[in-house]
Amino acid sequence: MSTHTQPAGQSSPPHPMVHGPVGEEIRVRGLVQGVGFRPTVWRLAHACGVVGDVRNDSDGVLIHAWGDAWTLQRFIESLSAECPPLARIDAIERHQLSEAADASDFRIVASETGHVQTGVTPDAVICADCAAEIADPANRRYRYPFTNCTHCGPRLSIVQAIPYDRANTTMADFDLCDACRAEYENPADRRFHAQPVACAVCGPRVWLETRHGARADGDDPCRAASLLLRHGSIVAIKGLGGFQLACDACDEAAVARLRQLKRRERKPFALMARDLQAVRRYCKPDEAELALLQSAAGPIVILRADGAECIASGVAPGVGTLGFMLPSTPLHRLLMESIDTALVVTSGNTSDEPPCIDNADARARLGRIADVFLMHDRDIARRVDDSVARVVQGEPRVLRRARGYAPAPLRLPAGFAETPAVLAMGGELKNTFCLAGNAQAIVSHHLGDLEDALTYADYRRSVAQYLRLFEHEPQAVALDFHPEYLSRKIGYDLAQTWQVPVVEVQHHHAHLAACMAENGVALDALPMLGVALDGLGYGDDGTLWGGEFMLADYRGFTRLGRFKPVAMPGGARAIDEPWRNAYAHLMAAFDWRGFTRQYAGLDVQRFLSSRPRDTLDTMIAQRVNSPLSSSVGRLFDAVAATLGVCRERVLYEGQAAIELEALVDQHALRNDSDAHAYPFEIISTMPDGLRCIEPQPMWETLLDDLLRGTSVPVVAARFHKGLAIAIVRMVECLADLLTGPVDARSVALSGGVFQNRILFEQVAGRLGAAGFRVLTHRQVPANDGGLSLGQAVVAAAQGRDGF
Structure with missing residues (x-):
């Protein structure tokens, strides 16, 4: 018996000189279950004249095929x-069979169980065929809100076990009618083994009810809900992976009421439009953005708010962008049918709690917010939020990985095939966790901020669900250095229960490792440069980092440079109150007397003079609740507060930096000479031996510009450009100093600060122009949503050498 393995799309006949019928066992690995792969194999086998069978099993899809050598070759090529x-x-693996064919046709046979190594596919947006059916009065699924087929519909949100068969989903309680069963059992039908297949006769039902639980009259709940939305109501919708709250996005009063009741003061709302024509009323998406909007993942896409018409001002205040998605399910499509503007469609929760997924819980938690509920009786197996993505440098980049993307496994680079199985716990904010093993990584759907009690409980429940769903048996648990992260504490408890080792992974090393893994950097590749910029992460010296330049591979890192550490007076309060960072940064660059003498005419000087400066000075001098941090996120907060942006308080994470980015004068950014960019100094004589970016010259130039009356948008542009130039200069400086077996011309960019589009494009573009190979995020977020992948590959790499 011979074995032939090749990536998808590559194949060569294993026995071209053999004449007459030959047999092969063909193993197909990847996302090949629950997506119509077996009926495709069946159809292609019949078209090619191949006999044999195909089945699902725990490793993917297994095919036994007989035909002459060239027929089998044509069959294999058609699969890809x-x-x-x-x-x-x-991958497609081919094994020659010695036995003769025992079949006269080609059959689909029942699934086999065993240890799970195949992937669960993400939930997918309604396909064109199903959309046509629900719009066709002659079709038996006309206006049926749960129409689906093997090319679309729920997957992760309903699956409870592997194999992905109906009995293992939340559709198990709905018995198929004769018509649906005929489709389900017919290999030539696109609904063959579509596990959620249903119709109005046998499937889930939708209804409209008041906040008091009374069901509304009428035969078409979606039409009734649509009418209520157009008249100013707030509707709670049971969506694919959780409840959503919706209102008319052009109704200022409805938007303001939703903000007040949801307790979401300023963070932008997501929007849904019926079609691309409606999106174009408010934005001008380019071809890449249009493709992303229409993709099978169907994420919320961040677009510039540059259309001819405006949404209500309360939808996305201060950001200059709108987050649009198209209807992802038949229910949403029917709801939007008569709405030609846009709806706010936001998570069904209050504040930062996780959205509701259960009908009773929704009635209890959302009853004071929603006027009516659009309900249905198909259970949601797990909460799955809407994903968020943005096109940057012409490429889609995921900012929040959930519906449509998770839990599609990521193939790990060369060298990870023999590494131990790992559970990585992720961070504290924007949490995901990761299961790694068998040369792939399964990053969970976005879970959120673990500081919230309900999110914390959902996190613990989701970890347990994934371990069961994928039959994952960790040989190590990876977690962050930070001693107070709840994910770390849970990870230690699990490791103790399982009696497996714990691998602690420094926060910024995890960021860079995630970037390297998603870009296919081999486990044994030479160490490369990395830049990790974020709000903060716990350093291996016990201080708070956030502006880091490293030489890193998967096994370890060396810190080469950083931004100047500045105090955070008040600790966590400095994150919520940007003026504290402004004061600390300005006092690190000047003393109060000199600052007042030079800049007494500025608004920021008058504001800070009214603050409790003596207390702050004592806290900073004595290091009382004022930890030093090299965070670039806090630098952004300081600059924003100095310019009067979110000065006193931020109402959501990253608000000051986001609103500062939105203010940037694009003409100044593109056309002004680099000589106008604010200068930073690179100091090479620090006591700790690290090179340091010192912002003091930037502060002097920025404040002088304000004295001269330079507009805030121009100041914001000069700050962004100057910061990018300083980062690139530091990378060039470090690359010139590197010796030995290193990759000095590759650099990985990671951390939440790089979700600032302007800074990212400036840094990546300038590094590329300087001859560097720039590695960036696309499939997993640059923010803490990607930490778990980095933790997993670091732990796996260390485990290959022995923990």
Whole structure:
């Protein structure tokens, strides 16, 4: 018996000189279950004249095929060429069979159980065929809100076990009618083994009810809800992975009422539009953005608010962008049918709690917010939020990885095939966790901020669900250095229970490792440069980092440079009150007397003079609740507060930096000479031996500009450009100093600060122009949502050498 393995799309006949019928066992790995792969194999086998069978098993799809050598070769090539739209072939393995064919046709046979190594596919947006059916009065699924097929519909949100069969989903309680069963059992039908298949006769039902629990009259709940939305109501919608709250996005009063009741003072709301024509009323998406909006993942896409018409001012105050998605399910499509403007469609929760997924819980938690509920009786197996993405430098980049993306496994680079199985716990904010093993990483859907009690409980529950769903048996647990992260504490408890080692991974090393893994950097590759910029992370010296330049591979890192550490007076309060960072940064650059003498005419000087400066000075001098941090996120807060942006308080994470970015004068950014960019100094003589970016010259130039009356948008542009130039200069300086077996011409960029589009494009563009190979995030977020992937690969790499 011979074995032949090749990536998807590559194949060569294993026995071209053999004449007459031959047999092969063909193993297909990847996302090949629950996506119509077996009926595609069946159809192609019949078209090619191949006999045998195909089945699902715990490793993917297994095919036994007999035909002459060239027929089998044509069959294999057609598998890659005509792969179903939701499938992803990672590898095709071919084994020659010695036995003769025992079949006269080609059959689909029952699934086999065993240890799970195949992927669960993400939930997918309604396909064109299903959309046409619900719009066709002659079709039996006309206006049926749960229409789906193997090319679309729920997956992660309903699956409870592997194999992905109906009995293992939340559709198990709905018995198929004769018509649906005929489709389900017909290999030639696109609903063959579509596990959620249903119709109005046998499937889930939708209804409208008041906040008091009374069901509304009428035969079409979606039409009734749509009418209520157009008349100013707030509607709670049971969506694919959780409840959502909706209102008319052009109704100022409705938007303001939703903000007040939801307790979401300023953070932007997501929007839904019926079609691209409606989106174009408010934005001018380019071709890449249009493609992302229409993709099978169907994320919320961040677009510039540059259309001819305006949404209500309360939807996305201060940011200059709008987050649009198209209807992802038949229910949403029917709801939007008669709405040609846009709806706010935001998570069904209050404040930072996780959205509701249960009907009774929704009635209890959302009853004071929603006027009516659009309910249904299909259970949601797990909460799955809407994903968020943005096109930057012409490429889609995921900012929040959830519906449509998770839990599609990421193939790990060369060298990870023999590493131990790892559970990585992620961070504290924007949490995800990761299961790694068998040369792939399964990053969970976005879970959120673990400081919230309900999110924390959901996190613990989700970890347990994934471990069962994927039959993952960790040989190590990876977690962050920070002693107070709840994810760390849970990880230690699990490791103790399982009696497996714990691998502690420094926060910024995890950021860079995630970037390297998603870009295919091999486990044994030479160490490369990395820049990790974020709000803060716990350093291996016990201080708070956030502006780091490293030489890193998967096994370890060396810190080469940083931004100047500045105090955070008040600790966590400095994150919520940007003026504290402004004061600390300005006092690190000047003394109060000199600052007042030079800049007494500025608004920021008058504001800070009214603050308790003596107390702050004592706290900073004595290091009382004023930890030093090299955080670039806090530098952004300081600059924003100095310019009067979110000075006193931020109402959501990153608000000051986001609103500062939105203010940037694009003409000044593009056309002004680099000589106008604010200068930073690179100091090479620090006591700790690290090179340091000193912002003091930037502060002098920025404040002088304000004295001269330079506009805030121009100041913001000069700050962004100057910061980018300083980062690139530091990378060039460090690259010139590196010796030995290192990759000095590659640099990985990671951390939440790089979700600032202007800074990212400036840094990546300038590094590329300087001859560096720039590694960036696309599939996982640059923010803490990608930490778990980095933790997992670091732990796996260390485990290969022995913990």
